[in-house]
Structures are given as C-alpha cells and as structure tokens.
Amino acid sequence: MEISVGILDDHEMILEGLATMLSQSETIRVHGCWTHHANCLEDLKKQCPNVLLLDINLKNANGIELCGTLSKTYPNMSIIAVSNYNESSFIKNMLRSGAKSYLLKNTSREELITTIQTVYNGERYLPRTVENILLEDSLGYPKLRSSIPKLTRREKEILIYISEEHTNAEIAEKLFISIKTVESHRTNLLSKFGVKNTAGLVKSAMNAGLIS
Amino acid sequence: MEISVGILDDHEMILEGLATMLSQSETIRVHGCWTHHANCLEDLKKQCPNVLLLDINLKNANGIELCGTLSKTYPNMSIIAVSNYNESSFIKNMLRSGAKSYLLKNTSREELITTIQTVYNGERYLPRTVENILLEDSLGYPKLRSSIPKLTRREKEILIYISEEHTNAEIAEKLFISIKTVESHRTNLLSKFGVKNTAGLVKSAMNAGLIS
DNA sequence: CCAAAACTTAGGGTTTTCCCTAAGCTATTC
DNA sequence: GAATAGCTTAGGGAAAACCCTAAGTTTTGG
Secondary structure (H helix, E strand, O other), X not given: OOEEEEEEOOOHHHXXXXXXXXXXXXXXXXXXXXXXXXXXXXXXXXXXXXXXXEEOOOOOOOHHHHHHHHHHHOOOOEEEEEEOOOOHHHHHHHHHOOOOEEEEOOOOHHHHHHHHHHHHOOOOOOOHHXXXXXXXXXXXOOOOOOOOOOOOHHHHHHHHHHHOOOOXXXXXXXXXXXXXXXXXXXXXXXXXXOOOOHHHHHHHHHHOOOOO | OOEEEEEEOOOHHHHHHHHHHHHOOOOEEEEEEEOOXXXXXXXXXXXXXXXXXXXXXXXXXXXXXXXXXXXXXXXOOEEEEEEOOOOHHHHHHHHHOOOOEEEEOOOOHHHHHHHHHHHHOOOOOOOHHHHHHHHHHHHOOOOOOOOOOOOOHXXXXXXXXXXXXXXXXXXXXXXXXXXXXXXXXXXXXXXXXXXXXHHHHHHHHHHOOOOO
C-alpha cells in the first residue's frame, strides 16, 4: 500500500530534506512539495494526498488557521504539523484544528515514517517528546504553562502597531479612536499575556508567533 | 577527489535532510553530524572535515562567535553558514568571522553542492540572492540596514533587565546606580538599535538573538 | 427574546519612559 | 604623558505608558 504525502514548508532546505528522507521509504510516495500555501491550495483542489506535512510558521499565512481550513475541506487527508515550537499551546491548538500529529523539527527519519504510517490510518499519533510536553502541561507546572491568549480583533490590530513602534497617539489616529481607548486595549493585552509592560508584551507576543 | 563535510545544526530534521541530500553526490562524503556544538568541538579535535555547515542560531551557543573560534582553530576547514536570517548584518558578521559562504535555508540542492565544491578550494562563494542582499545594503537603503550593534557591558546588563520587565527604578536599585543613569543607557540602546521605543528595542534585540 | 458575557469605548490621575545636556572616568594611541 | 575617543554617571523637563473605573455596544446562550 503506497501512501502519498504532500509537504508545505517555507524553507526549501527542509522541504528537500523531508522529500529526500521520505523517498527512501518504499511505502511512501512524495505527491507534491510547496513553498507557498497558495500553490498548495490550488494543487489540492485537483488531487489531494493521503497525508500532508504542514509547517506552522509560514511567512504569509497562519499555520493554525490553515490547518483548520484544510482539515475541514479534506477530511480524508491526515495533517501532520511540523514546527520548531515546543510549547504546549501550539500543540494543543494544532490538534484542535484537526492535525493528526505534531512533530518537532528535530524528529528522526524513523519517527517521521512511523508517524506518517500511523496517521494514514486516521489515527492520532504523537511522539514521546511531544506527549511529555502535553503531560507536563496538564500536570500543571503553572510557570511553564504559557498558553497563547485569545486576542480580539482590536487587540490584534493594536499589538501589531505596538510592535511597529507606534505610540498610543499614533495608533489612536490610525484607528479613529481616543488615545484612552488604545490605552485600555493595551492594558488588556498586558493582562492577557500576564506581563507587566511593553517589553514583556513584545517578548511574549514574539515567542507566541503573533508578531515577528 | 572526495570532500568531507560536517554538519552542526540543532534541528535533526534539517540535519538528516542535509545529510541525505549530500549523500547523493559522489564527490561529497558526510563526515559527521552534530546537534550539539559541544559534541562537534570534541570530534573536530580528533579529525576535522574539509567543509563545515554551521547553523547560526544554535540554542546553546552563539553561532557567530563559534564561527570565529572555529575558523581560527582550523584554518584549513571551510565554514558555510546556514541560517534563516536574510539580514545583511548577519551575513557580514559571519563572513567577518571567517565563514566562506552564507546560505539561506531555502537553498536548493544544486546550489548547496556548488557552494561546497567552491569553498572546498578555499574560495569565498555567495549565492545570487545573498549577494543581492549585501549589494542592496551597500547601496544603502538605510531602512533595510540593521546591523547588530556592539553593546557595552552595562548596556547588555540593562537590556536583559528590560527584557525581564524591570522598570528603570528596579534596575537602578539592582545595579546601585541612579535611575537617571539607567535611563541614559536605555536611550543609548534605543539609539544603537535605531528604534523609537521599548517595543522596537525588545523586538530588535530578540531578532538579533541578544535576548530570548 | 432577554439576560449574561465579552468587546469597544473613554476619562482622571500616577508612574515610567524618553529627550537633551553634560560631567567624571577609562582606555588607547601617538 | 597629553590628546582622543568611548564608557558610565546624572539632572531637568516633556512625552508616553500604565492603573482604576465605567459606560455603551455587540455576541452568546438558555
């Protein structure tokens, strides 16, 4: 039984690496590789693979949202999230968005192939390391627990402007609202991220992948 | 003529990908792969390859400093920097530190092999894309120019404290200096990074790898 | 369809950051 | 061994961020 696999990743080096690694397996056929999600979406319309390896931190797209869309549109295609991030929040978000597995980029070839074969049958499969992250999280070492807060539309907008070094006055002008309103959103952002000031906010938001 | 190549990269996926890509070439032999720089250093003492592929953003080490050390210790080994960062400052820093080339992670296999063969002869070689980045920089689109500033001892200390969400007053107390002094260092940090406020400072410092 | 929850809006007052200026100290160089 | 450049130290005043409170608006759920 041959499993067709598609790969979507910004980095061609990882893309070629993954493709080469997989081509050595006799049970796996690389169906397509994409460095841009737009191309990927187009090709999937024509024919979609059994399994999709999906990078989380794409340059021009939100990997989590993309995963949700794809898993709904193509329920028979199993999605494996591939990421650098080892925070439980990312893992949980991807699994909630329909991913069947979550691999870190330091995964070995054996583990990669095992994962593909398992999710091909529709089962969920997580490597030990990833399972341990979730376990530790659910056991609740509260300090390690750093879930990504859910931001409102306004908060996201303002967070971006903050990261672009705009002052509250400038943001207020852009959004046609009062400075005081911007300050409120800003205070809420601090509270949601559990930080004390702008320095902590920017740091946390960057680590969460919300800004870059 | 066989070229021996070593690879140091945190991410096993990239490591295996690179190794597999290279093993297809008949002129190249993969001499060793390391995910930790400590292991790499030990093995190099025994026998060092002709060419080393070196990831810049290692978890537990500064890739730029490591490159400088290695190129001095093993002048006959050609170092190729491998990185996600396409900022000219990174490229220049790596070349100044003795790297013979600088590849982005979206480099194709052909380019990778060409690069290895060229630097093996001791020559410097940069792909078009990377050369263009340096060219644009030297032509001086000043906004794109973002080199990593050299920080003094005090500035580094204070930058860390800022990233840990401490106020100027708290930092002053820790360092037994006046608040006003801390503010001065802070202003100098803004100036050195070419940013307008704390948000920009933290963002730039994170992108420069000075804080995390 | 109405109550509860969540989001957006905003003011008053305090704290912190930022800008400009500048003096004393330290290391390097010629 | 004095000149020069760079680092550390601060102050006064202006701007921005932060905290507390709260009203109007939209969304959600029984």
